[in-house]
Amino acid sequence: MTEKLYYTDQYLKEFEGTVTSCEKTEDGKYHTILDRTAFFPEGGGQDADSGTLNNVEIEYVFEKGDDVCHVSSTPFEIGEKVKGIIDFKKRFLIMQKHSGEHIFCGVAHSLYGVENMGFHIGSECITVDFDKLLTPEEIKNTEEITNRIIWENREITSSFPTHEEAENIEFRSKKEITGQIRLVTIEGCDVCACCGTHVKNTGEIGSLKITSIAKKRSGTSVTMQVGEDAYKDYASKHDELARLSNMLALKPLEIADGVQRLKDEIASLKYELAKVKLEAFAEKVKELSGPLAVVFEKDLMPDEVRKMCDLLADKVTVAAVLSGSDETGYKYTLASRTMDLRQLAKDFNTALSGRGGGKPEMVQGNVSAKQNEIEDFLRSALQ
Numbered sequence: 001m002t003e004k005l006y007y008t009d010q011y012l013k014e015f016e017g018t019v020t021s022c023e024k025t026e027d028g029k030y031h032t033i034l035d036r037t038a039f040f041p042e043g044g045g046q047d048a049d050s051g052t053l054n055n056v057e058i059e060y061v062f063e064k065g066d067d068v069c070h071v072s073s074t075p076f077e078i079g080e081k082v083k084g085i086i087d088f089k090k091r092f093l094i095m096q097k098h099s100g101e102h103i104f105c106g107v108a109h110s111l112y113g114v115e116n117m118g119f120h121i122g123s124e125c126i127t128v129d130f131d132k133l134l135t136p137e138e139i140k141n142t143e144e145i146t147n148r149i150i151w152e153n154r155e156i157t158s159s160f161p162t163h164e165e166a167e168n169i170e171f172r173s174k175k176e177i178t179g180q181i182r183l184v185t186i187e188g189c190d191v192c193a194c195c196g197t198h199v200k201n202t203g204e205i206g207s208l209k210i211t212s213i214a215k216k217r218s219g220t221s222v223t224m225q226v227g228e229d230a231y232k233d234y235a236s237k238h239d240e241l242a243r244l245s246n247m248l249a250l251k252p253l254e255i256a257d258g259v260q261r262l263k264d265e266i267a268s269l270k271y272e273l274a275k276v277k278l279e280a281f282a283e284k285v286k287e288l289s290g291p292l293a294v295v296f297e298k299d300l301m302p303d304e305v306r307k308m309c310d311l312l313a314d315k316v317t318v319a320a321v322l323s324g325s326d327e328t329g330y331k332y333t334l335a336s337r338t339m340d341l342r343q344l345a346k347d348f349n350t351a352l353s354g355r356g357g358g359k360p361e362m363v364q365g366n367v368s369a370k371q372n373e374i375e376d377f378l379r380s381a382l383q
Helices: 088-112 136-151 228-248 252-285 302-312 342-351 371-382
Strands: 014-024 030-034 051-053 056-058 060-064 067-072 081-086 116-121 126-130 156-159 183-186 190-193 208-216 219-226 290-297 316-325 329-335 354-359 362-367
Touching: 056 067, 088 116, 088 126, 088 136, 088 183, 088 190, 088 208, 088 219, 088 228, 136 208, 208 228, 219 228, 228 252, 252 290, 252 302, 290 302, 290 371, 302 316, 302 329, 302 362, 316 371, 329 342, 329 371, 342 354, 342 362, 342 371
Parallel strands: 290 316
Antiparallel strands: 014 030, 014 081, 030 067, 051 056, 051 081, 060 067, 116 126, 126 219, 156 183, 183 190, 208 219, 316 329, 329 362, 354 362
């Protein structure tokens, strides 16, 4: 059984051990077991440690029964003495994240009775899934209390009670525990069964910020940034906000209102432009008549294509308005006041690599064909 040094000293950066087993696998990698290790194996939502053994890169670490297995591209001799060096920067970031997640989930559990159904500590963020729906206000409240606990620099400890002792301790756990129980306790906040690594005091976490909230089945999925990553996230967003502030000539806290004014102005301009386009189109087709009119217009939105076709349908039996190009394809609308166009549209789509549908009097869609092919098909179909 491997002695797990990461439980006795989670700040241990270097250690010495002896190789007890080294096996080559089918993929050409070597799985090495030591009598003792400070490398944390992947598990419980936490990534494995990285680092080296005798300057050999350790690519992955996992548990194999009671042992910890180190994966490398270079073999070791049984009985060989090795010096392990942990990538402590990665380890500490994970410790910050994992400890912050414990506080947040513990506070949410105590306040709103939610259970942590799973979490993942990724390189970009942490995601936590709760079994019940939480409102944005409840999550914000949990976030605020979590940060107060972080800044109070409370102690974080771990213990290994027996199953009999654990029966008298109230603690959180995502699953039923059959083996050795390890409890991580955050002073005055939370007790949780956990196999991961944590900081000694909450102040080392720095801060925690919720970045997104989503409904997941009947529960809530929360994404957060913790520790150094929370600072980096804030710094990048602050820089982006400063850029927007300069572009809009507004103070940072005025940007939202400024953007809303711009959106309103753009919507108004789009409305006026659409009116002008429609008036110009009406002037363009006012002399048209007959069984069919096929009109190609540039740079129209689907709604504009529909409105122009509806206008044209008052003048001809079947109206067709399209916008696009031979290279990218066309948006189209077919309309008629007197004909059921559904079969025509079906044949049109089949012949010209199109797709779409609609009501008997109007169909819309997209087609990938050249302008002359479209005109030829429609004229031939209506003869």
